[in-house]
Amino acid sequence: QVQLVQSGAEVKKPETSVKVSCKASGYTLSDYYIHWVRQAPGQGLEWMGIINPSGGATSYAQNFQGRVTMTRDTSTSTVYMELSSLRSDDTGMYYCVRGLGGWRDYFDYWGQGTLVSVSS
Amino acid sequence: AIQLTQSPSSLSASVGDRVTITCRASQGISRALAWYQQKPGKPPKLLIFHASSLGGGVPSGFSGSGSGTDFTLTISSLQPEHFATYYCQQFHDYPYTFGQGTKLEVK
Numbered sequence: 001q002v003q004l005v006q007s008g009a010e011v012k013k014p015e016t017s018v019k020v021s022c023k024a025s026g027y028t029l030s031d032y033y034i035h036w037v038r039q040a041p042g043q044g045l046e047w048m049g050i051i052n053p054s055g056g057a058t059s060y061a062q063n064f065q066g067r068v069t070m071t072r073d074t075s076t077s078t079v080y081m082e083l084s085s086l087r088s089d090d091t092g093m094y095y096c097v098r099g100l101g102g103w104r105d106y107f108d109y110w111g112q113g114t115l116v117s118v119s120s
Numbered sequence: 121a122i123q124l125t126q127s128p129s130s131l132s133a134s135v136g137d138r139v140t141i142t143c144r145a146s147q148g149i150s151r152a153l154a155w156y157q158q159k160p161g162k163p164p165k166l167l168i169f170h171a172s173s174l175g176g177g178v179p180s181g182f183s184g185s186g187s188g189t190d191f192t193l194t195i196s197s198l199q200p201e202h203f204a205t206y207y208c209q210q211f212h213d214y215p216y217t218f219g220q221g222t223k224l225e226v227k
């Protein structure tokens with residue numbers, strides 16, 4: 001069965017970086033795009049960006065441009081999201097999700113989420 | 121960026137009620153709209169894609185309609201497991217965007 005399994009919770013200090021992993025199983029990683037979605041505590045959902053695991057092309061939301069980097073390791077079917085220059089308002093749950101791209105780029109499977117807490 | 125406005129933001133209803141949530145896009149998105157259900161402590165779950173197609177394993181009590189800028193999600197008969205927060209999302213253009221959410225609570 002399709003699974004996206006994310007790395008564990010992180011506690012970080014401001015101005016540092018966090019790298020979250022998302023391991024895909026049950027399907028071929030390169031057949032689907034991977035997106036990252038953030039949810040601040042008690043708040044709604046915010047799209048961060050997308051990576052095409054086949055080739056590694058990325059597109060990032062303007063709110064995260066310059067601070068986010070999405071990469072992939074096809075040998076381990078794992079995608080990574082690194083967020084730098086962390087601030088307290090980066091605290092939240094980070095989800096990896098998959099989409100087929102284009103007209104079929106809705107999110108049919110979600111990772112379990114990784115809680116990132118930023119505090120001095 | 122395309123803005124999605126959901127209404128209402130919260131809704132109190134009873135088991136057995138018929139409930140409708142609306143989502144309005146700031147510009148036309150054809151039918152590139154999905155609906156998700158989120159329960160506390162869980163990731164969202166896909167309910168509807170392409171505005172009206174049911175996601176895998178989603179019961180038939182959920183339905184979606186609309187195209188262009190105006191969309192609706194309808195639950196035909198509320199069940200206890202339906203009390204949750206619902207989000208619409210457009211995948212027409214980057215940056216993808218979500219509505220602010222509709223929290224469905226027990227009356």
